[in-house]
Amino acid sequence: MAQTLAAKSAVFCDRDLFFHDGAKLHRIRLSRQFQALLFVVLMALVGWSAYATARMVVPTAGAEFAQLEQATELRARQIEQRQQILAAIIAGEHVDAAVLAASSDLADLPEGLEQRFAHAELVQAAQAELAAASVDARYQNAASELKRLGLSPARFTGVGGPLESARGDPTFKQLFTSWKKLDNLQNGAIAVPSDKPVKNAAFTSGYGVRSDPFAGRAAMHAGIDLAGASGTAIYATADGIISEAAWNSGGYGNLVKIDHGRGIETRYGHLSGILVKAGQRVQRGQLIGRMGSTGRSTGSHLHYEVRIEGRAVNPIPFMKSTDYLLAMQRNAGSEAMDAVALGGPPSGAKR
Secondary structure, three states: OOHHHHHHOOOOOOOOEEEEEEEEEEEEEOHHHHHHHHHHHHHHHHHHHHHHHHHHHHHHHHHHHHHHHHHHHHHHHHHHHHHHHHHHHOOOOOOOOOHHOOOOOOOOOOOOOOOHHOOOOOHHHHHHHHHHHHHHHHHHHHHHHHOOOOHEEEHHOOOOOOHHOOOOOOOHHHHHOOOOHHHHHHHHHOOOOOOOOOOEEEEOOOEEEEEEOOOEEEEOOOOEEEEEEOOOEEEEEEEEEEEEEEOOOOOEEEEEEEEEEOOEEEEEEEEOOOOOOOEEEOOOOOOEOOEEEEOOEEEEEEOOOOOOOOOEEEEEOOOOOOOHHHHHHHHHHOOOOOOOEEEEEOOOOOO
């Protein structure tokens, strides 16, 4: 290659170099072939330096590219997770509070990549506003139902949850706030005694002033009486903790009290058998006793009460089954009420 360059290039020609060492003059002849050889060697050194430099630079560039790709994939996954959360909320499904809170804060992207996701995030912000409106409407419906029962929604909307985690997108922060308020209300509603204490029974006495079957005069009846065969299953009407499960000398006979929290209590009197004990946690629909006629009773029936902050209220509005409620209303208006299955503690008796 050096000979070819020397022969064809006008750059390379024979040259004489002169230098004086202090004593005499010297001459060195540089032939065109030698100059071409030096040029080839120099180019080889330059090429090798460039290659070595590239080998050092390329891994760094590759690592930066990998970081960009990783950040992009993370943002895409977060947007996809947001979409799943929005779909679940709109569908009325349960969403984990921590997951929802985290969805409001997206990972940072390197400068210049934000625009890639701008449209998708704009669409999701609009969906989040719709979801928040849907959650607010569900809260209002639930709150109205509680008010109908004489219960303040504030009783069930305690503070809590990872609200401080909900940072980032303000639209998603608002969605989290609305959802958490509804979730607290729904969780608190577990304490509302809205199930049936007896699956099938005859309504024999309502809540309020009535003619006392023992005293023969008007007296306050703090609950309702549901008649049935002795041994009929009695069920808890809401989640709670058994506060009393024993004989009561105030007229209830064998009595079970359930503390449902938030100032709500239910009582089940005249039982022939008690199947729970004080301190035990029970769930809505759990078997807690058997119907009987113990205490101040004229026949086998359940005396059932709902109390709020110690004050007895009408249990009927709390019954969630329309058919059951209508049946009790029909029986309450009938003159053929079963006078055999009446009872309950006298007005002013030991509670």
